[in-house]
């Protein structure tokens with residue numbers, strides 16, 4: 189069992205202002221916890237390449253990609269929405285984040301590794317085909333899923349998005365694409381105030397009320413996701429791995445724990461082993477409680493199959 193850990197120092201240089209919760213320290217606490225937990229020896233490190241324009245265009249419109257490149261400032265910050273800003277390094281970081289997910293697809297499909305975790309930022313799941321929002325520029329998971337579908341000719345891919353916010357961008361991009369089974373759990377009503385009314389055979393949204401804990405989360409997943417994923421028989425499974433539904437994350441009011449993240453990962457891994465040759469690609473989305481974030485990611489990576497030296 190080998191797991192790739194993909195990142196790049198450029199992802200640390202994207203900075204949206206001192207008090208912004210989506211900050212470089214998020215990636216650093218994850219690395220520190222993976223070291224502390226003894227997981228690093230079981231992971232194969234890779235540097236993320238830059239996603240190419242051609243790769244981005246599978247999930248985003250040409251005008252949008254051009255606009256993001258044009259918006260990149262030489263100095264200072266430019267605002268793309270009330271929460272989303274670019275500094276002079278943001279474009280490169282966003283290209284590395286999408287490039288990490290693209291590399292993960294190649295490594296996993298070629299069999300070089302069994303699965304991959306991308307410790308990258310900016311996150312991606314709010315980025316729509318032609319819109320940046322919610323800290324996101326390019327939809328890293330959507331770009332990588334399209335790479336697996338178009339370049340590697342896979343026919344069925346499942347995306348598991350357990351970030352506390354609905355992945356409106358991913359839903360927007362795959363709304364009409366039945367090759368993708370998109371499973372998103374999220375607090376509702378809550379930003380981006382979307383997804384609770386979606387009716388689609390291949391979009392399985394689970395809105396959860398404020399205060400919902402792991403018991404509710406697990407019951408809904410057992411009822412709505414696991415049987416439908418098994419019927420779909422995905423050839424590869426992606427995680428939009430956001431950890432902002434964590435009990436102590438002040439961004440939200442859900443009450444998930446490290447054990448809940450380990451549980452959902454282990455359940456999905458069983459399906460991946462049965463239908464998808466164990467092929468899983470996980471990409472970091474949200475998660476803002478710095479102390480817990482590292483432990484949640486470590487629990488997730490352990491459940492992907494990583495071994496520990498302790």
Ligand SMILES: [Zn+2]
Pocket residue numbers: 351352353430432473474475
């Ligand atoms: Zn989130």
